[in-house]
Amino acid sequence: MSLLLALLAMAPTRPRPNPQDSLMAPGVARSLAASRRSRISDLRYDLSLDVTRADTAAGRVTTRFTLTGQGDLIVDFRGLRIRRLRVNGLVLPEPEFNGHHVRVPASAVVVGANRLDIDFDARIAPAGAGIIRVSDPADGATYLYTLLVPSDAQLLFPVFDQPDLKARLTLRLTTPREWTAVANGARVAADTSGRKVTHTFAESSPISTYLMAFAAGPWATRSWGGSSRPITLYVRRSRATEVDADSIIADNDRGLRWLERYFASRYPFGKLDVVLAPAFPFGGMEHPGAIFYSEERFIFREPPTLSQRQGRTATIYHEVAHQWFGDLVTMEWFDDLWLKEGFSTYMAARMQAAMDPGSDAWKTFYLRNKPPAYAVDATEGTTPVWQALDNLDQAKSAYGAIVYNKAPSVLKQLNHLVGDDAFQGGLQRFLRRHAFANATWRDLLASIAEAWGRPLDAWGASYILRPGLPVIEQHVDVREGKIARLALVQRPAGAVSGRGAWPIGTVLSLAFTDGAVTRIPVTLAEDTTIVETAAGRPAPAWVFANAGDQAYGLVLLDSLSVAWLEGGIGSVRPGLDRAMLWGALWDLVRESAFAPDRYVRMVLRELPRERDEQLVPVLLGRLTRALGGYLGDRDRAEWLPKAEQGLYAVAVDSAAPYGVRRAHLDAFIRVAATAAAIDTLEALLDRPALSGLPIG
């Protein structure tokens, strides 16, 4: 026995916490959720809320369910107060409520059908409440909406607040008479009484509590005649004339139709409405039947850049994809948050690429996802895609680059590995098998593996359970004008990954000086892979081991490729490969394997002729970072004035595309530091516009 254990053995015994009390602890523990999931079924909420007072909603919920097993029943509630609790028709005097949960004693419930009737009050506030209140500074109007993800349904009403207890919801909402309202189900009645109106919504399909939603207020509504189904858009009255309602509705409609075909599954929730929610903290939220989008990101105050327009469409496709992936089939627990988020982001790019080939959606996907994912995943603090979660009150900590950027990237790799048919077929199986229910990532991989005809266990262990990412080094030996040996060598970027190779499916580009490009599919299963089919070919201008961005990993270029690209990168086509090669060179700068002043020189040389509106802001961002942190004092003194002049020249070039000029002007404002540039800047700020470009 060690000294420590001996000391512990002498310590006085403490009373152990009563397991019944631990159920009442804050949040929703995995154990509480598992116990309820095993006991409760056939769940329905009949929820009435009166939101006519400013700060408090008066509510009543009737909860019906079938119960098995023994023990107290714990209901989650973080609202203001419980006014009355009846269990199976009998009032429970002084129910135990601790600000987190309400206890229903085992003696009050029965095995079989039960009914709880709870009268309660919930908070209405600008933030941190079950109902968010926004006052419109333009006209003083008040708007209300809910945002209950990941576990805030319990702020709104007493509820079993966990994703795997799906329930049918019937909502009745009493509002001021002149208001309208929208919720998951269609509005089927509006009964006016005095100065109030009660909106009744049709019973929803079985949905998870974090997906329940409503919005209420004096909204303006818009529709679009070209839509294949009725979709109503709700927007604040004061911004109704600014909103580009037709294209927002059209993108939602187009996304639904495309996915109905791809999934071979009709849109599962009947009607769809969209709400442009003011002061919304996310780009969108996928409530079934009532998607909420960020008003701020969806109404452009200035002419939108290409990136902004494509970003809005990508957000719409993301939320529409969630209607199946997340809403129809839902994760059991928030440890699988990545599944719905990764899938929806990946699917949004697929949809954009299929419906609008000119959008270059895979380049956008690369630029938005890979650099942020690699940046986090190369650190020792990274986590696996699947993250254990003991309590739902910790679920918000999972929202980050691993879930939002790495997860879609590994799904792209999975699709590449199994091929389009097995991927699509597997998804269709998955959705059929788990419709209106819950599933885990292992269920998804099982469905895809069945469609593929091969197991995916090793793939799951490498990409879902293992943290970190591979670095893939290119080794190219050229002798007498021909490739003698081409090897791809992978290693973990950090110690956090442990040892061993990732199974990687990728495509190798061999580009030649005459502009021809040969693409060779390669599977990397070991630390070192010799690409036999490359040997004997003419010496390439450059080589790239992740053409088309199928693989998830950092590619380190060989010295021959670097030497050629330093002068010729501007001629690389398509834009996706050019963007990736710029990224690979920047990775070398960050690895101290390529001098930052050489990167700055390349950027300043190429920017005046680079017309790619998505790539330009990325290059400008790296230029700013190189000037700010990577260059030594002497190099900075040399390059800063050149950068200022170069940026300003493109900003005032009226022949350049709007988004390109806008990005250059913003970068000029960021870096201007010499006396001459500051004079130019001050003169600029006195003018309302710069050759047609708004300033400020």
Ligand SMILES: [Zn+2]
């Ligand atoms: Zn999402």
